[in-house]
Amino acid sequence: MIQLEVQDLHLSFGGLAALSGVSLSVDPGEIFAIIGPNGAGKTCILNCICRFYYPDQGRILFEDKDITQLSPHKVAHLGIARTFQNIELFQGMTVLDNIKLGAHVHLRSGFLSGALYWGKASREEMRLRREVEERVIDLLEIQAIRKKIVGTLPYGLQKRVELARALAMRPKILLLDEPMAGMNLEETEDMARFILDINEEQGVTIVLIEHDMGVVMDISDRIFVLDFGTKIAEGSPEEIQHNEHVINAYLGGSDEAFSKLGI
């Protein structure tokens, strides 16, 4: 069974074709990496899936349901969560509130019962707190900063909070846009461990865009290579590492390329 399927996606800005006929399919429970040089259109695919961009052509199916025409907040209700390349957290809120907002789609109490904070709403709030603490905060090891205002945190931690917020949504599929960008080695290793934990313990499908080839080759099940808005290769890490097209078109076809691919 295919969980997420993108069929023949076309997207252009003015005369510039960002995506020209991209098709991909993601199976449930796998870690699916999308790589490619800068400007290849990787983030555009995610933005189309999240309905930020309206593709000119093509269809996006999630669990056999066409989501191409849905509005962005409805896509979240289906269980598609994402993080952003440039952190898009709510800078004025605490870490805890940011993560709780991630669970927005699962909360049922309206504004009146919320304002009264009586019965159902307060019970729901407590249940949410427990879940967020035990399933998200403990997993990502951010207990110490839960009451901090997000805007005051360093970059690496903000990235982690963003992952936490996406995870609080109880997603079926998690779209990660460069989760390791700008991180040092230790933070990168932590992040890789979190991604593997989320994937294995909670069975969340992961779609990963990343430039750190070491990480990509280590943790992905399948890799999809994109260049100038078209697919140039797809396969397991071993296949990609030795793929002629990837080496020539994407990495330049020199010895340097081999070192970049981590061989």
Next chain:
Amino acid sequence: MPTGLFHTKYEDDDKIFQTVWLKCWMGAFLLFLFAVFPFLAPHLSGLFGFSVQHMANMIGIFIIGAHGLNLLTGFTGQISLGHGAFMGVGAYTSGILFMKAGWPFWLTLPAAGLVTAAVGMIFGVPSLRLRGLYLAIATMAAQFIIEYVMRNWTSLTGGSAGLIVDRPTIMGFSFDTDFRYYYLILVLVIISTLFLKNLLRTKTGRALVAIRDRYLSAEIMGVNLFKYRLLAFGISSFYVGVAGGLFAHYNLVVSDEHFTMWLSIQYLAMVIIGGLGHVLGGIFGTIFMVLLPEVLRIPTEILSNIYPNIFAIFGTLRELVFGLVIILFLIFEPDGLAARWHTIRAYWKLWPFSY
């Protein structure tokens, strides 16, 4: 001896007043407001030269309105220059239903809130597309349209002659004096503050703040922008409508001159000086804005006795100082009085061992 807060239950961590001491202070403060202040007020009036009870009532009414605007501007990030007129909608609704339709007060006040909420939501529709200055202009249009209707729909509103409103009665108890009205206002201020505080720590409040901070990623996390932006306008207008209803029955006469652009700007000044995005901001800002002109009157009156000539020339000195104080506040305390309050509290928490 514990040297910090070490909660063992999530319920404890979620409380508004987290320590016994805070609860005691709050209880003492409420006791003061209920049992001491109204009896002290007549004595203070002689000292300051203005009616302290009247001032307290006005502050209470405007606190409810300022909470409303703070929810919209401070917490949802949507500016409104129409809240003065929205307050007028509440005042006229309650006044007309009370005087002409003969509804009881306990029905007209919620009705004032609901009608204002509906009007606010209609004028809030542009907020789905507009932000910042553009939204300010759009809501300013609401201000002028409503003002025009209030002035010219003479058969209903009484036009510029105004609408005469009586003091309300609940269950045979008449709120006919400032002293009695004070309790009505005080209870409503406490309820509205609690409502706001609770709203902000549950689903709706988080969604609103998320829209303020980054609406695009709020939408990606499943927040329906259309619904919550309108909801913010609705709740905010409800607050200010209730404030208007209270004002109508307190002031005894309602006319369009009470709800001009100037009031809208005063409301904005209240929440900005008090602190955008703090529940306490609405309270501090209102106290500051309502009291400042009265307090400024004291030195200017003394000075005008000594130098009558100067004050004949600079008759508007009081307004000048008023403007100056606000500007100085924005320069030196841009986060508002509430932020200052938090700094002071943080300082005293560890005093005298601040390291």
